[in-house]
Amino acid sequence: MVDEFNTLLLHISKDLKDDNLKNLTFLCNGVIGRKHLEKVKSGIDLFQYLKDMNKITHVDTAYLQKLLLDINRNDLAEKVSEFQSNNGYATRPIDDREQAKVKIAGDVIVDNLGKDWRRYGRKLGLNERKLEQIQLKHPYDLSEQVREVINEWKRMREDDVQADQLIEALRSCKLNYTADLVVKTLKDEGFS
Secondary structure (H helix, E strand, O other): OHHHHHHHHHHHHHHOOHHHHHHHHHHOOOOOOHHHHOOOOOHHHHHHHHHHOOOOOOOOOHHHHHHHHHOOOHHHHHHHHHHHHHOOOOOOOOOHHHHHHHHHHHHHHHHHOHHHHHHHHHHOOOOHHHHHHHHHHOOOOHHHHHHHHHHHHHHHHOOOOOHHHHHHHHHHOOOHHHHHHHHHHHHHOOOO
């Protein structure tokens, strides 16, 4: 299914006009960091960032469909809808509140986890091979290693991603200080 989804994204990317891509990157301004958006030269670049952030997956295309509808590319949104129907997936609604909580939790964890990132990754269900790949991908950047662990966890969980799961994994690793910081930050941001 993932290969078919990538094929779909490739076809959509080819069908995007320059102004479509410009409008999509504008709409993703709050979702993807400016530094990454400046590197977007094609639809594939944009889709890869959205996949890395778990905003679009082969089972959850709601955000992609919304973007395409927002730029008046109903034809492309229909292709995505057909993909979902043909593969037996129901598009799940985007839970903005939980996504915001996961983002805040992820940011606090990235800023505070440190050298225990591999143990935390194991607790989140990542295997040693994946952890090794992450370390090789970002050999001198601890923050990016932690961010990659969280992104990989989100990819694995697909439609079952909750901030409480990140906190629970911290506590089971005896990383209570970081877990408490996440809880405090969520409370300060108005989440209970």
